Amino acid sequence: MSGIFNSSIGRKFAMALSAFFLMIFLLQHFAINILSVFSEEAFNSASHFMGTFWVVQYIFQPVLIFGVIFHFIMGFVLEIRNRNARKISYVKNNGGANSTWMSRNMIWSGLTILAFLVLHFIDFWIPEISTKYFQGDMTGLLPDGNFRYYEELHHKFENPLRVAAYCLAFVFLSLHLLHGFNSAFQSVGANNKYTKGLKGFGKAYAILIPLGFVFIALYHHFNH
């Protein structure tokens, strides 16, 4: 095992593992959010469960935070190393002739997602942590006795600027995943005749999941 994560392939492998983890998380996040479109009650109870169950709060949540931080720090490390591998650039370079825009701009789509995550933390995570752990209110209830989760979500999407920012971020997430999904499989060594079918699935995931999030944001915006 000596030095595996100091090697180029080891770093790529670690990057791919963190990316797989994030893609599974994204699916789970989507599954809960989409409930808010169908049933206020289901969304509330799922949110309350996630927000109070100790395994989620004290184990999954720290792992997720670590995973996100690891992924973008490793992304920066790779980007810097890769820039150093060509100190003098071409005067004329026709990147579009041999690769997709998405694959050449992972750092920019990634940075857009990072900016979104900051906004997202300020919007939901920090208020949540402050209510639960600083004000000590673990009930998840509003003064009127109803759960607060749906109300909070619904209210956040009133502001058209926030909705626009979310939609834009999801476009970049889609671009990131359009390359990233299949790239992660290639990084862990899965590219042969058996994995060809994955490519289509990867495209579907990369388009449908972000589109679903956009739909949720628009749904709440236009249902006021």
Next chain:
Amino acid sequence: MNLTLKIWRQKNANDKGKLVDYKISDVSPDMSFLEMLDVLNEDLINKGEDPVAFDHDCREGICGMCSLYINGEAHGPDRGVTTCQLHMRMFKDGDTIFIEPFRATAFPVIKDLVVDRSSFDRIQHAGGFISVNTSGRPVDANNIPVNKHDADEAFEAATCIGCGACVASCKNSSAMLFVGAKVSQFALLPQGKVEATERVLNMVKQMDEEGFGNCTNTGACEVECPKGISLENIARMNREYLAASLKG
């Protein structure tokens, strides 16, 4: 046809270098790109100027010496060819053509368009071979049965000519297509399996030490490779490497 060439001129490794414009006329569409440069050089020599230095040897697409980044692509706009196999009919009368050296920290420029690709040799020395004891009684290689599919894939990997177009095209200057091909060529065959673990570990270590970048799977290498080496070879190297790291 008449063309304007913008050629990278650099006296030596320490010179800063710059693009210099040259006009060239009466270029036949049937000329190869290197023949077109020969004509230019003859002209320069007649005028008492320093000819443009560029690499070449076989001029039939097998040695991998000819390099050149032409109009933003390794070996120019054609597919599945080296620069010596690129024909001037790929261009139009009046075109401006940018001609630059392959760029990578691990491929330093020696002069003009000539780069030092000995980093590839050092990667090969680190493990791109099999050790065979030769005696007066050679055993026929055909005595060892090899599955047809593996033999075909090994053969395809072995067609890599070490030209470096993959590195030059890659936005990360990654050498993984080259190293993937060299690792695969042996990993697929019984003769290569004996040293497979050290081979992949040593070759990847050397590749990293030479300062090549990390693959991000853009696939540019596969498109620009004159021999059509597939990305599957990189995936195979990744598998081999991860398995070897767990073992050793």
